Amino acid sequence: MRISIPLLVMGAVATLASPLAAQDPLEAVIDTSDAERFAAVFFENAEKPSRGQIEADYLMQAGEGLALMQATRFGTAEALSEAIARSPAIYRDAIQRCLPIAQSMGPDLRSIYLALSGLFPDEILPRVEVVIGAGTSAGIASPNVQVIGLETLCAASPTEAEFRSALRYFFAHETVHSFQPSLDETTLGNDPLLTLALHEGVADMVAALV
DSSP: OOOOOHHHHHTTTTTOOSSOOOOOGGGOEEOOOOHHHHHHHHHHHHTTTOOHHHHHHHHHGGOOOHHHIIIIIOOSSHHHHHHHHHHHHHHHIIIIIIIIHHOOOOOHHHHHHHHHHHHHHOOOOOEEEEEEEESSSEEEEEESSEEHHHHHHHOOOOSSSHHHHHHHHHHHHHHHHHHHHOOSSOOOOOOOHHHHHHHHHHHHHHHHOO
16 A cells, blocks of 8 residues: 555654644745844954843843744853854854855745645744854754754855755754654653654655655
């Protein structure tokens, strides 16, 4: 018996129920406001923002994506300040080279969201927010938002073509994670390695399809 790939994938990404309506894929936008605010803090303080400046001018005004990145990936303004001090060139490159590219990728996001909405017409398409963290994650997701860690993804993508390709991949991959139940001791079950392999493998398969 042959099972179509969309049907197989739908079975593998059983989701949490939500009362929200799905986002129109043609209206999807890339929110770079947190990354832009970080850029201002970074350059206004000679590429050496203090812990207090980062806290007051960046983290205290965080959107949902940046708040999620902070809570799950780097924790404190001090950790971010130390990461910047270790590698200011990484942050400069992310702002000057990769942020303008990310800002131009709206049409790519919308085309990917059209494909995803065709595969999963009842799922909620998350907002996309580009943020800057402490070099600990290129992307994370929750049911409402997918978050791009600009400095991490940029550092791993030395050319414009590579960065654009990486963004397209993350737009699809992280969206699938937003459809999936979160992983914890309960959902990992008795075979956490298999569960993690399926969790990431399904996201990779869908990203390849779209």
